[in-house]
Amino acid sequence: MDKCWCGNDKLKEYSKNYFLCSECKSLVSKKAFEDSIYHVEDENDDLYGENYWEEVMTKEAGVNSTDEIIDLYLHERGIYWLKYIVKYFPFNSKVAEIGCGLGQLSYLMKMLGYQQIAYELSPAICKYVKNKLNINIVCQTFGKGNEKYDAIVAMDVFEHILNPQEFLGECSEHITDKGILCLQTPCYDETLTYDKMRCEKPRFEKLMVEEQHIFIYSKKSITQILESYGFYEIIFEPAFFGNDYDMFLFASKEKISVNSAEEIDNHFNHVESGRLIKAMLTLFDANRELELCYQTADADRSSRLEQIEELTKMLKESEKDREARLGEINDLTRMVQECEKDREARLGEISKLTQMLQESEKDREARLKQINELTRMLQESEKDREMRLKQINELTRMLQESEADREARLNQINTLTEMLYKKR
Ligand SMILES: [Zn+2]
Numbered sequence: 001m002d003k004c005w006c007g008n009d010k011l012k013e014y015s016k017n018y019f020l021c022s023e024c025k026s027l028v029s030k031k032a033f034e035d036s037i038y039h040v041e042d043e044n045d046d047l048y049g050e051n052y053w054e055e056v057m058t059k060e061a062g063v064n065s066t067d068e069i070i071d072l073y074l075h076e077r078g079i080y081w082l083k084y085i086v087k088y089f090p091f092n093s094k095v096a097e098i099g100c101g102l103g104q105l106s107y108l109m110k111m112l113g114y115q116q117i118a119y120e121l122s123p124a125i126c127k128y129v130k131n132k133l134n135i136n137i138v139c140q141t142f143g144k145g146n147e148k149y150d151a152i153v154a155m156d157v158f159e160h161i162l163n164p165q166e167f168l169g170e171c172s173e174h175i176t177d178k179g180i181l182c183l184q185t186p187c188y189d190e191t192l193t194y195d196k197m198r199c200e201k202p203r204f205e206k207l208m209v210e211e212q213h214i215f216i217y218s219k220k221s222i223t224q225i226l227e228s229y230g231f232y233e234i235i236f237e238p239a240f241f242g243n244d245y246d247m248f249l250f251a252s253k254e255k256i257s258v259n260s261a262e263e264i265d266n267h268f269n270h271v272e273s274g275r276l277i278k279a280m281l282t283l284f285d286a287n288r289e290l291e292l293c294y295q296t297a298d299a300d301r302s303s304r305l306e307q308i309e310e311l312t313k314m315l316k317e318s319e320k321d322r323e324a325r326l327g328e329i330n331d332l333t334r335m336v337q338e339c340e341k342d343r344e345a346r347l348g349e350i351s352k353l354t355q356m357l358q359e360s361e362k363d364r365e366a367r368l369k370q371i372n373e374l375t376r377m378l379q380e381s382e383k384d385r386e387m388r389l390k391q392i393n394e395l396t397r398m399l400q401e402s403e404a405d406r407e408a409r410l411n412q413i414n415t416l417t418e419m420l421y422k423k424r
Pocket of ligand 1: 004005006007008021022023024025026
């Protein structure tokens with residue numbers, strides 16, 4: 001498409017398959033469409049023929065047959081939608097469902113007493129649904145005739161509509177003054193770029209089916225288009241698959257009155273299959289609660305698993321480190337032992353040296369005594385030597401005197417001898 005439903009033809013690039021209308025904030029399929037897409041003549045080749053349900057939708061639902069889709073939709077989205085429908089739709093009112101698909105929601109509404117009519121495009125599917133669920137179903141596009149409805153439901157339909165103004169015009173024309181329009185359609189978050197959406201709301205990409213979803217609305221753009229047809233009262237309820245995926249809304253031209261819990265319960269108890277549906281709703285709610293518990297528990301489990309993995313990694317590292325330290329400890333222990341051995345050897349040496357030192361000390365003292373003794377003796381000997389020297393000097397002097405005397409006597413003797421010889 002080269003133009004948005006709002007008339008803006010200056011579309012911006014959003015993704016490979018979609019443009020963005022920056023005027024109304026809708027996504028616009030890049031594919032070209034014609035009105036003929038809603039005509040089913042060839043059940044195999046036409047877009048919304050029998051093949052759409054037997055192949056495309058069974059694959060999307062992850063089941064093997066259209067029968068299985070009915071069973072699946074009945075106990076999940078069908079009963080979920082019904083829970084809100086009984087809250088807003090007047091009981092026993094006339095309700096039209098546009099694009100009823102395999103008819104499970106209309107079937108539930110019929111069981112709950114609504115006067116329903118359902119619209120679908122494929123003759124083969126209409127026949128199949130009539131056969132399986134025995135609901136009031138017609139094979140045509142919505143809008144023919146003069147009938148007015150208290151409520152119009154179009155679940156997962158609006159995004160497939162090529163001309164949404166024409167569609168809402170028909171709805172507006174065929175709804176009572178206080179009538180309620182109920183839609184579920186994909187919800188484009190206008191605050192996110194394509195890349196951010198892929199990160200933050202990855203499930204949304206599954207809705208970007210360009211060959212089926214012609215316009216994908218944001219809350220802003222759906223409000224804009226609904227208000228342009230007088231549907232000013234719009235209530236958004238939580239969408240079955242989550243608000244990051246779809247939007248689920250009730251819209252009216254007048255204030256929507258809400259059925260009270262007592263009124264709803266009373267209605268359930270007075271309709272033939274009401275108690276059964278009430279039981280289904282109770283089970284649905286219990287199941288949702290369990291799902292939530294499971295999700296919480298599972299998220300907790302995942303985070304604990306992450307913790308365990310992290311701790312295991314840390315433990316392994318720590319174990320490796322412990323082994324390395326053990327190696328170091330062993331090395332250090334060995335070194336300490338060697339050091340201890342060395343210390344003991346040195347202690348032995350020290351003892352020996354101490355002992356030698358003590359002996360040497362003792363010896364030194366003995367020698368000191370000897371030295372003292374010898375010194376004293378030396379001093380005495382010195383004194384004696386001096387005395388003897390004096391004696392020697394005295395004796396020398398006496399000897400010299402004696403010698404001198406002897407020489408004098410000898411001279412006398414010689415003289416006397418000479419004198420004697422001369423007299424003879
Ligand atoms: Zn637009």
